[in-house]
Amino acid sequence: MTTPAAITLLAWDRLLGAGARALRTARAELKRAGLPPLEWYDILVALDRRGAMRPRDLQRVLDIEQYNLSRLLARMQRAGLVTVAPCLSDGRGQIVALTEAGVACRTAMWPAYAAAIHGSIEAPLEPDERIHLAGMLQKIA
Amino acid sequence: MTTPAAITLLAWDRLLGAGARALRTARAELKRAGLPPLEWYDILVALDRRGAMRPRDLQRVLDIEQYNLSRLLARMQRAGLVTVAPCLSDGRGQIVALTEAGVACRTAMWPAYAAAIHGSIEAPLEPDERIHLAGMLQKIA
DNA sequence: TGTATCTTGATGCAGCCGCATCGATCGACA
DNA sequence: TGTCGATCGATGCGGCTGCATCAAGATACA
Secondary structure, three states: OOOOOHHHHHHHHHHHHHHHHHHHHHHHHHHHOOOOOHHHHHHHHHHHHHOOEOHHHHHHHHOOOHHHHHHHHHHHHHOOOEEEEEOOOOOOOEEEEEOHHHHHHHHHHHHHHHHHHHHHHHOOOOHHHHHHHHHHHHHHO | OOOOOHHHHHHHHHHHHHHHHHHHHHHHHHHHOOOOOHHHHHHHHHHHHHOOEOHHHHHHHHOOOHHHHHHHHHHHHHOOOEEEEEOOOOOOOEEEEEOHHHHHHHHHHHHHHHHHHHHHHHOOOOHHHHHHHHHHHHHHO
């Protein structure tokens, strides 16, 4: 293992920097609009698109820690955005489903979120650059 | 403001995903080696390269929150990696400087950090791709 | 069937973060 | 010089994260 090349270090710094800044602006946009935290959105979308599912599956889809998801769902349940029902086919498990308020929340969050995405990715890059960027980020991930 | 294009959303997801995974592996690598958290490294490097400086300047260089830096420096001071002295030219301010242990720590952290960077950025990409990636990330940040 | 092992989800604890605010000092200006 | 607004850095508080662990149920297998 030799030390990484200079261009690699530059890319690393910018990857972390760009990621952090993108997250910050998205969170700020949501907060400014009085909306729930960013993390909730991914869960709302996943449940909306894939239908009700078990926490374990959500965890795999969203690449999130188990204990983190557990408490995240508890908060969202308290906020009335999801329901948690016992799983009939597995006594340990649960079925998490969106409520109407959950769907409405997903809808309400989108404009603020979209604005942040637009400002971070779409505005500063040409269309073909975005394609290129997505391609290279995929190779990383 | 129209809704972002599909490729934009893809790039967004992958930017956050790649950033999160890169951070996770770097942190894991450091922890596995019994080394301090990732955030400390940037401070050690900044102080090493630019010499002793005031927290306010560190804050601007590293793009970090004020209260966050304040507590970060307190921890590093407790660990003996930096010294904090009153600033002669400004009664409010301080001068933060590296100790020998701080320099040694920076050195000790590098191999683990470099391995994570190599695995995340250098290994999966061709040299010209890394140049391209760094360029586009710069336009974002 | 009975037992050992794995999986699922929750939680106590300590540490870090975000927010608001504070005390101290600085700089500008009448 | 005295006053006022700005800047610097610290900190109390509540919320979130990471870690280790737990209890309950599923699964495998003798």
